[in-house]
Amino acid sequence: MPSLKDIRIRINSVKTTRQVTSAMKMVSAAKFKKAQDDISYIRPYVGRLAGIIYRLSGSLEEDFELEWSEERVDNKILLVPVSSNRGLCGAFNANVIKEVERLCKVDFKLQNALDNVDILTIGKQAQKILKAHGYNVINDHNELYSDVNFENVSHIAQELMEAFSIRKYDKIVLVYNEYKNAAVQILRTEQFLPMELPECDGKVDCNHDYIIEPDVPTFIKKVIPDALKTMFYRVILESLASEHGARMTSMHKATDNATEMLSELQLQYNKARQGAITTEILEIVGGAEALQK
Template identity: 80%
Template sequence: MPSLKDIRIRINSVKTTRQVTSAMKMVSAAKFKKAQDDISYIRPYVDRLAGMLYKLSGSLEEDFELEWSKERTAHKILLVPVSSNRGLCGAFNTNVVKEVEKLCKVDFKLQNKAGNVDILTIGKQGQKILKQRHYNVVKDHNDLYTHISFEKVIDVAHELMEAFLAGKYDRIILVYNEYKNAAVQIIRSEQFLPMELPSKEDIEQTATDYIIEPDVPTFITKVIPDALKTMFYRVILESLASEHGARMTSMHKATDNATDMLGELQLQYNKARQGAITKEILEIVGGAEALKK
């Protein structure tokens, strides 16, 4: 059985850990509230924008070719995993890495064997794990989380779009955690480029409620680049809200576990202390009896 001193050291250590996890939970809760508000503001806008573009694309002539949705043979692939710069957020980063590995080993197995799958990471944790596992991480934008802003995010989106237009990559896939609630995040692998637009058969041929000037092709050609950047910004906000929610939940569980451990250690300490007192009493009684004889 551990000595009283050892148990006291463990109790103090667990108390310190509980203070840290409790403070981290409160910090994450404050950040989570702001990220949650950001998501609630941008989701309706992006959903309506995407719905409008998808509906209008169904009215395009068949010979109209949009550079952002041009299908090419999937020879060169770029994966963009969005993780976090810091840990202590449960399975948040692990799930992103697992999805990237699935894409490399299953969906793009042949391209990966040929060395045609590149990875651009957003988040130090994902970058660290993927490099340790010897994946082809060609670049990172981990500084994106430092004073995050729409301008910084769309610069990265513009870089991805330029790489696609230049023919450097035939597919660009985003891997991220979609926010559902504080305790639940849904892992997504979403094709960013080429943009998947529905065919006429996929859209009900009903009268549209949009008045477009000068015409639909010109409007779509002008709007899609900005729409892609906004959609990419939403992905970053989804991941950010998921990260804070995951860390808040993880730190809450860690705090509860530390509280339970403290109770067990305190009980163990009391038992050891009682045993030590009983032993001392027996020694005193034994010594007194020996003196009488």
């Protein structure tokens, strides 16, 4: 049985840990609220923008060619996992990393065997693990989290679009966590490029009441690059909100576990202390009886 000193040391250690996890929980809660607001603002905008493009593109002629929707043979693949720079957020990062490994081993097994799968990470956690596992991490944008805004995110989106435009990559895939609530994140794997545009096959209402100047093809060519940047910005905000929600939930559970452990340790300490006092009393009584004899 551990001594009173050992139990006291452990109690102090757990108290310190609980203070840290409680502080991290409050910090994440404050950041989570802002990230949640950002998501609530951008989701309707992106949804409406995608809806307009979806309906207009369905009315285009079959011979219409758009650079960003060009289908190619999947020879060269770029995976973009969006993780976090810090840990202590449950399975948030692990899920992204596992999905990237699954894509390399299953969906793009042939390309990976030919060393034609590159990885560009956003977040130190994915970069560290994927490099350690021997995957081809060519670059990172971990600095993005120091100042997340549309301008900084659009630079990364532009970089991806240029890589696709010059045919450096035939397909670009994003892997990230979509925000649902503070406790639940949905892992998403989305094809960023080529952009999938619908065809008017009768199932989609291709009629529209938009007034387009000068014409639909010109409008589509002009708006899609900006739309791609906006959609990529939404992905980053989704991941950011998911990260703070996951960390807040994880630290809340850790704080509760520390509180429960403190109760158990305090009970163990009281029992040990009571046992030590009882032993001392017995020794005193035994010593007194020995002196009387």
